[in-house]
Amino acid sequence: MRFVMKQEFWSLGDDFVIRDEHGTERYHVDGRVFSFGDKLSLRDTEGNELAFISQRLLSWGPSYQIHRPGYGPVEVAKELFTFFHCRFAVDGPGDEDYEATGDFLDHEYEIHGSRGPAAVVTKRWLSWTDSYGIEIAEGEDPVLHLATAVVIDLVCHDGKKKH
Template sequence: MKSLYIKQKVFSLSAKFTVKDQQEQDVYYVEGSFMQIPKTFSIMNTTKEEVALITKKTFSFLPKFFVEVNGQEVLTIKKELSFFKARYSIDATGIEVNGNWWDMNFEILQHGKVVGQVSKEWFTWGDSYKVQILNEEMETIIIALVVAIDCVKADNATASSAAT
């Protein structure tokens, strides 16, 4: 089992942050587009090669995010129509998310088998998540999924504050 840690910088306009291993070495770099349409987040490996891309669909009635890993679309996160509480669904072939992903405490399953676990780290400055990789072949997809969920949460928070 491999543990990775995602810690976002709280007041970063460019939305740049890293994913670190247990020895606090950078494993992935995440870079968001700033003032660009469509909004994207690029996930790069240690040699700065893009391994995943998250894109927010620009013109849709409800927000929708596409996640590509190594050039292949692997999942979509979309907001569902609801009147009281924001509801989102994750569409991915063979991949499920069980638990409370809105609070970043969930398991990722592939064909019914747990391949990763995510938990929010408390008492930290900014959002920090511990990501446990149980199947290393799924590592990039798991990291992309966690970053995508965090993008959806940030987008929802921005929309909520703009509405009030």
């Protein structure tokens, strides 16, 4: 599955529109403006919340939790001591563990799990707002990997630079 995630230009919070490869809007990410730490809601086009992303404030480095109805929480944390690239641990319930590794400029991320490559996240170079191409492998959970891509953006490309 392929998606394009683009930050909305005229928004107060971290808001994104996510479209499929045909240009059809599939998801919307709504960032809360007045909150302690980042809090975002990933919703389908009907307005149903599919994931809630919240920043963990008392941690050694940038750390977020992804809550999805019917699933246990997923912890996404940036590893602090890596050289020449960023790495995130995506620790979910059971065998739902992944590692996201980025290139030197934080524009290309590969997400790998126990079954191999799960997703690739690519940031566009020249764009007015943050814009990403996201390719998710067959059989993988798109909501989890889209929410993980949102966390990577918050940590690596947000204007406030949380790392």
